[in-house]
Each structure stands twice: as C-alpha cells, then as structure tokens.
Amino acid sequence: MARWLWPHFSAFVVTLFLAVSLPPSAAKAQNKTTLEVDAALDLPVVAPLLAAFERAHPEIEVSFQDRSTLEVDERARSASPAPDVVISSAMPWQMARVNDGLAQPLNSDAASEWPSWAKWRNEVFGFTFEPIVTVYRLNLARHMLPPQTHADLHTILNTHQEMLRGRVTTYSPSGSGIGYTLFQQDARYSPRFWDLVAALGAADVQLENSTQKMLEGLTDGRYWVGYNLLGSYAIQWARSHPELIVQIPQDYSLVMMRMAFIHRYAPNPEAARTFMNFLLSADGQQILAGETPLFSVLPDVVGPYTSQRLRDQVGERLYPIPIDASLLAFVDPMRRDVFMNRWRREIRILNP
Amino acid sequence: MIVVKGTLKQRLGAWLLAAFGVLGTFLLIEAYTSAERAADRAYDSLLQAASLTIGEAVQWQGGQPVVEIPAAAFQMLATEQQERVFYTVVDSDGQSVTGNLDAAILETLHHQSSRQSEPVWSFLQYAGASIRVHGRQLKSAGWESVEPLQIWVGHTLSGRESLTQDLFTKALIRFVVMVMLTGLLMLVAIRTALGPVRRLRQLIRQRKADDVSPLNAEVPGELYDMAETLNALFERQREGRNALLRFSADASHQLKTPLAGLQSTSELALQSNQPEDWRQALQTVHDSSERTSRLAGQLLSLSRLRHAEAGSKTQIDLSDLLRKTITEWADRDIAKHHDLGMAALPDAPIYIQGEPWSLHELIGNLIDNALRYTPAGSEITLGLTKQENTVELRIQDNGPGVNPELLDRLHQPFERGGRQDTEGSGLGLAIVNSIVQRHQATLEIHSEPGHGLCVRILFPTLAEET
Numbered sequence: 107m108a109r110w111l112w113p114h115f116s117a118f119v120v121t122l123f124l125a126v127s128l129p130p131s132a133a134k135a136q137n138k139t140t141l142e143v144d145a146a147l148d149l150p151v152v153a154p155l156l157a158a159f160e161r162a163h164p165e166i167e168v169s170f171q172d173r174s175t176l177e178v179d180e181r182a183r184s185a186s187p188a189p190d191v192v193i194s195s196a197m198p199w200q201m202a203r204v205n206d207g208l209a210q211p212l213n214s215d216a217a218s219e220w221p222s223w224a225k226w227r228n229e230v231f232g233f234t235f236e237p238i239v240t241v242y243r244l245n246l247a248r249h250m251l252p253p254q255t256h257a258d259l260h261t262i263l264n265t266h267q268e269m270l271r272g273r274v275t276t277y278s279p280s281g282s283g284i285g286y287t288l289f290q291q292d293a294r295y296s297p298r299f300w301d302l303v304a305a306l307g308a309a310d311v312q313l314e315n316s317t318q319k320m321l322e323g324l325t326d327g328r329y330w331v332g333y334n335l336l337g338s339y340a341i342q343w344a345r346s347h348p349e350l351i352v353q354i355p356q357d358y359s360l361v362m363m364r365m366a367f368i369h370r371y372a373p374n375p376e377a378a379r380t381f382m383n384f385l386l387s388a389d390g391q392q393i394l395a396g397e398t399p400l401f402s403v404l405p406d407v408v409g410p411y412t413s414q415r416l417r418d419q420v421g422e423r424l425y426p427i428p429i430d431a432s433l434l435a436f437v438d439p440m441r442r443d444v445f446m447n448r449w450r451r452e453i454r455i456l457n458p
Numbered sequence: 459m460i461v462v463k464g465t466l467k468q469r470l471g472a473w474l475l476a477a478f479g480v481l482g483t484f485l486l487i488e489a490y491t492s493a494e495r496a497a498d499r500a501y502d503s504l505l506q507a508a509s510l511t512i513g514e515a516v517q518w519q520g521g522q523p524v525v526e527i528p529a530a531a532f533q534m535l536a537t538e539q540q541e542r543v544f545y546t547v548v549d550s551d552g553q554s555v556t557g558n559l560d561a562a563i564l565e566t567l568h569h570q571s572s573r574q575s576e577p578v579w580s581f582l583q584y585a586g587a588s589i590r591v592h593g594r595q596l597k598s599a600g601w602e603s604v605e606p607l608q609i610w611v612g613h614t615l616s617g618r619e620s621l622t623q624d625l626f627t628k629a630l631i632r633f634v635v636m637v638m639l640t641g642l643l644m645l646v647a648i649r650t651a652l653g654p655v656r657r658l659r660q661l662i663r664q665r666k667a668d669d670v671s672p673l674n675a676e677v678p679g680e681l682y683d684m685a686e687t688l689n690a691l692f693e694r695q696r697e698g699r700n701a702l703l704r705f706s707a708d709a710s711h712q713l714k715t716p717l718a719g720l721q722s723t724s725e726l727a728l729q730s731n732q733p734e735d736w737r738q739a740l741q742t743v744h745d746s747s748e749r750t751s752r753l754a755g756q757l758l759s760l761s762r763l764r765h766a767e768a769g770s771k772t773q774i775d776l777s778d779l780l781r782k783t784i785t786e787w788a789d790r791d792i793a794k795h796h797d798l799g800m801a802a803l804p805d806a807p808i809y810i811q812g813e814p815w816s817l818h819e820l821i822g823n824l825i826d827n828a829l830r831y832t833p834a835g836s837e838i839t840l841g842l843t844k845q846e847n848t849v850e851l852r853i854q855d856n857g858p859g860v861n862p863e864l865l866d867r868l869h870q871p872f873e874r875g876g877r878q879d880t881e882g883s884g885l886g887l888a889i890v891n892s893i894v895q896r897h898q899a900t901l902e903i904h905s906e907p908g909h910g911l912c913v914r915i916l917f918p919t920l921a922e923e924t
Binding site: 202204205206207226227294430431432433434435438439440441444 | 524525526527528529530531532533535536540542543547555556557558585586587
C-alpha cells in the first residue's frame with residue numbers, strides 16, 4: 107500500500123518566541139510551561155491567535171510546530187513524548203486518532219457550549235470554518251462564463267476543453283489528505299462528480315498538493331481555474347492579488363474544519379486544556395474571525411471571517427464536512443483503494 | 459412499673475425497613491440486570507444492523523473480496539452516544555482485509571464459540587477501553603470464489619452504560635415511591651388498627667374508681683384476650699371487694715353480739731338493787747369484754763396480716779420457736795385441762811426463712827384453736843419433721859374432729875366448723891392461713907369425725923443448709 111506522499115506544506119518547524127508584550131515576564135521564563143502544539147496550520151496565519159494566547163497566559167510558552175498533515179498524524183501516533191495538542195486539517199485522520207483513543211476529553215464550559223455539529227465525544231473540536239472554493243483568473247471571464255457551480259465547471263471543461271487544457275488545477279487525491287477528503291465528500295454528495303473528474307482528466311488537469319501551490323500557479327498565469335481550494339487561504343491571497351477571483355460554489359460548498367484535540371499522553375495536560383479552552387472561547391474565536399482568515403465557528407462572534415457572515419452571503423448551501431463517525435470510512439484502507447482505483451479509471455476515461 | 463420501650467410505629471417501621479431492605483436489594487439487583495439486558499439488546503441490534511450494512515457492501519473482484527465500507531455503518535456503530543467504533547473484515551485465511559480491529563484477538567474469540575458459523579457476541583478489553591464486539595460469518599457468492607468472510611463490528615459501552623443508568627434510575631425512583639407510599643399506608647393502617655385500643659383505653663379511663671363491672675365493648679379478635687384478661691381482673695377485684703365487705707359485715711356482727719350482751723347485762727344490773735346481781739353482772743361484763751378485746755385483737759392482726767407488706771424474713775430455728783411457744787402456752791390457764799404435748803423433735807435445729815412474730819402467732823393460734831375446739835382432757839400433740847424439700851409442722855388432737863364437708867371452708871374468717879359451743883371467734887385458722895401464705899407454705903387439714911383434727915403446715919426449706 108502506497109504511503110501518502112505529502113510534501114511539507116509549510117515545511118519548517120518553528121518555535122515561537124513571540125516578543126509581543128512580554129517584557130516583565132522575561133525573568134520568569136525559567137518557570138514557564140512549554141506547550142507542544144503539533145499543527146498542520148500555517149504559522150503566519152495563526153500567529154495572532156498564539157500571540158493573544160501568550161498575552162492571556164504568560165505562564166505558558168507555546169512551542170508551535172507547523173508540520174504536514176502526514177507528520178502530524180505520524181507524531182500523534184508514535185512520538186515520545188507525545189505532543190500536548192494536535193491540530194490538523196486532515197479531518198478523517200484526526201477522527202481516526204480519536205477513535206483509536208489517543209485523545210482525552212475536555213470538560214469545560216467552552217467545550218460543552220461548543221456547537222455539537224463541530225465536536226465529537228467532547229474530545230475533538232472543529233474550531234475553524236473554511237469554505238472550499240473555486241478560484242479563477244479574471245481574464246477567464248473574457249472567454250467564457252465564469253463557473254459559479256460545479257455544473258458550470260463541468261460545462262466549461264467540455265465547451266472550452268482546448269483553451270483550458272493544462273490550465274486547470276486541483277488537489278492531488280493521492281498527494282494530499284485534504285484533497286482526498288474533499289473528493290470523497292464530493293463523491294458522496296453527487297454521482298455526477300465522476301463526470302467532473304472525467305472532464306478534468308480530459309482537460310489534462312494539473313494536480314497540486316497544496317492550496318498555496320495552486321494559488322501561486324494561478325497568479326503566475328500557469329493555471330486559469332483552480333478547483334477545491336481552501337477558501338481561508340484563497341480569500342486572503344486574493345486580497346493582494348486582484349487578478350484572482352474567489353468563487354464559493356453556488357450549488358453547494360463544502361466546508362472544512364481544522365480539528366484539534368488534547369493528546370491522551372500530553373505531558374502538560376493542564377496547559378493543553380488552557381490552550382484548548384482559549385481556542386474555543388469567545389476571545390479566541392474573536393481573533394480567528396478578526397485577525398485570521400480561518401473563520402470562526404461560533405455564530406455570535408463578530409468579524410469579517412465568521413461562519414455566520416459566510417452563511418449570510420452564501421445562504422444554506424454550506425455543507426460542513428460532518429464531524430462524526432462517517433469520516434472513519436475515508437481512512438478505511440480498502441475504501442481508499444477502491445476510491446483511488448476509480449479516480450485513476452475516471453481521470454483517463456475521456457483521454458485514452 | 460410501666461417502661462415505654464419504643465412505639466408500635468417504630469417497630470412496624472423497623473420491620474418494614476428490614477423487609478424492604480431485603481426485598482429491595484433483590485428487586486434492585488434484578489432491576490439493574492434487566493436494565494443492562496435491555497440496554498444490551500437495544501445496542502446489539504445496532505451492531506447487527508451495522509454488520510448487515512457492511513455485509514451488503516462486500517463484492518468479489520478477481521477472486522478477492524472488496525469492501526467499500528459504507529459511511530452509514532460507522533454512524534450506526536457510533537450511535538447517538540458517539541462511541542468509538544471498531545470493525546474488521548477477515549478473509550477465510552484469517553487475514554484482515556480491512557478494518558481497525560486486530561484480527562488476532564478475534565481468532566481466539568471465534569474458536570471459543572461452539573460452532574464456527576454461529577454469530578459471536580462478546581465483551582472485551584481493547585485499545586484501552588471495554589468494548590462489545592459482534593462477529594458473524596458471511597457466505598457471499600462471487601464468480602470465482604465463495605470463500606466465507608467474517609465481519610466483526612464493535613463499539614465502546616458508554617451508550618449502554620448511560621441507558622442502563624437511565625432505566626435503573628427510573629426503576630429506583632419507582633421503588634422509592636412505592637416504599638414511601640407503603641410507609642404512608644402503613645402509618646394510616648397503624649392509626650386505624652390502634653383505634654380499638656384507643657377506644658378501650660378511653661372506656662377504662664372513664665370508669666369510676668369503684669366500678670368493677672365487666673367491660674362492655676366491641677373489640678377486634680386480636681384484642682379479645684386483653685379485654686378478657688381485664689374482665690378477669692375486674693372479676694377478681696369484685697371478689698376481693700365482696701370478701702372485704704363480707705368480712706367487715708361479719709366483723710361488725712361479731713363485735714355487735716358481745717356488745718349487745720354487755721348492754722343487756724348492764725341494763726339488768728342497773729334495774730337491780732342487789733349488790734350480788736351487780737357483782738355477777740360485772741363479772742359477766744369483765745369476761746365478755748375480755749373476749750371482745752381478744753376478738754378485736756385477732757381482727758386487727760388478721761387485717762394487718764392481709765394488708766401489710768411481707769416484712770423482712772430472717773433465718774429461724776423452727777424447733778426452738780415451737781418449743782418455746784408450747785412452753786409458754788402450757789403455763790396458761792386455758793391449757794390446764796388439756797394434755798398439751800410435743801412429739802420428739804430432731805436434735806439438729808431446723809431452719810426456715812420467716813418472720814419470727816408471725817410464726818409465733820401461727821403456732822399460738824394453732825394451739826389456741828385446738829384448746830378451744832376440743833373437750834377438756836383431750837390430747838394435743840405438736841410435731842416437727844424435716845422432709846426432703848419441706849419442713850412439716852403438725853398439730854394433732856383427738857377431739858371430735860370436723861365434718862369433712864366443712865374442711866375446705868375452715869380457713870375462712872368466722873368459720874367455726876359448725877360449732878356454736880365455743881368461745882372461739884372463728885378467726886384462728888384464717889390468721890394461720892394468712893401467715894402460711896406469707897411464707898409460701900401450704901396448709902393441709904385432715905379430719906375424721908370422732909378421731910380428731912390434724913393440721914399440717916409444709917414450709918419450704920432453705921435452698922442451702924447452714
């Protein structure tokens with residue numbers, strides 16, 4: 107069985123020494139608890155949140171390790187000492203680790219008030235609300251109607267096959283856990299997904315392993331359309347790249363949640379709980395909504411990036427990937443093999 | 459002395475508590491196990507459904523089983539309670555085709571079941587948790603292969619536990635409510651059941667002090683004995699009161715006769731001018747008042763004996779007392795015409811527990827009686843014998859004796875054995891009887907007409923000789 111070949115999305119390990127507003131506590135540095143957070147989450151994106159946490163809890167120093175989803179999963183399984191908090195966007199794998207009993211429950215007010223659709227067993231919590239989007243270059247509109255739905259994308263792939271050949275990009279289901287999860291979920295919702303895969307194959311789709319790579323290609327002009335990108339990164343990127351348009355699909359839009367849990371064998375469970383409570387608190391979510399593009403899950407948080415605002419814009423077409431046991435089906439090795447076989451078959455079916 | 463020791467409510471309450479304690483333990487154990495069974499049935503059916511769903515997804519491709527596990531199966535396994543889920547599909551070689559459950563553990567489990575094709579249900583420890591697993595064999599038909607597969611599913615137990623808790627709590631609440639209701643009913647029942655007792659108490663409290671008539675009340679069967687006993691007590695009181703009335707009437711009568719004699723004698727003397735008549739009258743008055751005084755003395759001692767509390771008893775040598783008393787009486791005028799004797803006494807002293815004054819009185823009365831009711835020249839013999847458990851004091855005369863029909867009444871006051879020819883008051887044996895009762899002794903009177911009277915008194919001996 108082929109291992110996932112995830113490139114290091116942001117392949118650097120950084121220990122945060124956030125020099126923000128901590129001058130008097132420098133002398134007490136020796137007494138600090140070091141909280142080990144293993145996360146598949148870009149440090150620059152999440153830095154405001156970590157800074158706020160260290161301001162609120164100067165006694166805890168966060169050692170934030172930004173790793174690939176594969177590494178995060180591997181370390182959650184076998185690292186010794188185990189990380190305190192595990193954060194990843196590879197939802198099925200996070201679920202599988204919790205199902206294996208590697209998480210410990212969090213019994214706090216913040217945890218019990220957390221929306222039930224965004225948590226499981228009070229052990230793992232989806233704390234971001236990131237829509238999955240289609241991104242296209244502005245000049246695409248000169249040649250065709252920009253795709254607003256999945257069906258639109260399918261249509262333009264058929265009608266403008268030659269023009270778009272090699273200029274369409276999406277996640278590699280074999281190279282990216284997020285991509286694989288999204289395609290599985292797409293396939294669950296509509297059998298016409300496979301027509302889209304066939305059309306993508308016919309258009310010689312370029313498979314990338316990260317949203318970042320896809321965005322760079324789109325900016326370069328190598329790609330004209332990107333399918334199933336993480337909205338959180340795309341929206342932020344598009345702010346400084348006006349040539350790109352971010353489209354939330356109008357028929358249905360998947361929503362990915364980053365999932366966090368406290369490791370069962372966390373060396374600093376108390377600090378880990380403090381961190382998780384902050385993450386789930388109104389304060390933490392406020393920062394997510396206001397200073398990061400990750401979108402807050404809580405409906406009553408105010409800011410540019412909130413699930414509520416997204417709902418107001420897109421309506422009821424947001425389909426968060428459910429945090430429940432059905433996610434485990436995606437990590438079933440045989441189901442994955444079956445899915446990948448079908449993918450390989452469908453992607454070549456119009457392009458022999 | 460009435461000592462209040464708890465109340466009926468407390469007693470019944472304690473019994474109720476004990477009964478419910480024992481019964482309740484069994485009931486609650488039963489409730490818990492049946493709640494567990496119900497929860498297991500409910501959740502086992504979910505395991506079964508998940509297993510069926512997975513079974514439906516099995517297909518054979520190129521001789522290999524391919525299972526595209528449906529996501530719904532996991533949701534069934536996880537249930538509303540969000541259980542951790544475990545599953546595996548094992549091929550005929552015992553190799554896991556897919557799943558997160560270790561096939562090696564199941565291997566042993568499967569062999570334990572009696573027949574290989576039987577479904578397996580088991581609780582086991584796995585991955586740091588207690589889980590319930592269900593395994594069954596699936597015979598699926600493929601074009602190339604028909605090898606049987608095993609489908610194993612399992613989940614953690616929190617749903618079962620919370621459902622069990624839920625069902626058990628409901629059973630517990632029902633039980634507690636039942637106990638409380640029963641307690642309440644019991645209180646009412648006690649009140650109702652004690653109603654007749656209260657009415658009886660009221661009835662007795664309202665009686666006048668001298669009312670000794672039988673109770674006239676409706677009582678339940680359980681109280682009949684008590685009411686009957688009360689009536690018997692009243693009956694005895696009535697008898698005692700009647701006896702007392704009879705005794706005072708008799709006593710007054712006995713005192714009235716000599717006093718009337720005194721009156722008539724003195725009247726006669728007052729009408730006479732003869733000093734000789736005066737002298738004779740004075741003599742009569744003297745004798746009569748002496749008798750009356752003796753009578754009054756006897757009445758006094760009888761009532762003292764009957765009503766005074768038994769005094770402290772001491773150890774007395776009865777033979778010595780007997781000897782002294784006889785000697786004392788032998789010197790009196792009244793004994794001059796009788797042969798007052800004593801049978802041979804044992805050499806050793808004979809001790810009994812008794813009041814010296816009353817025993818002295820007893821012997822005196824026996825001698826006095828014998829002297830008064832036998833003609834002059836009769837023999838009167840007193841004797842004392844020690845038997846195994848008793849000491850027998852005996853007085854025997856060879857007088858005319860008493861009619862056997864009267865023997866039983868001889869010890870009653872003013873009973874003279876049918877004789878009107880004596881100066882005796884009829885109180886002697888009554889006094890003797892009272893003293894005998896004070897000493898827990900028994901009185902036996904034998905007589906054959908013409909062969910005298912024999913009175914025997916049997917004293918209990920001391921438990922330990924000194």
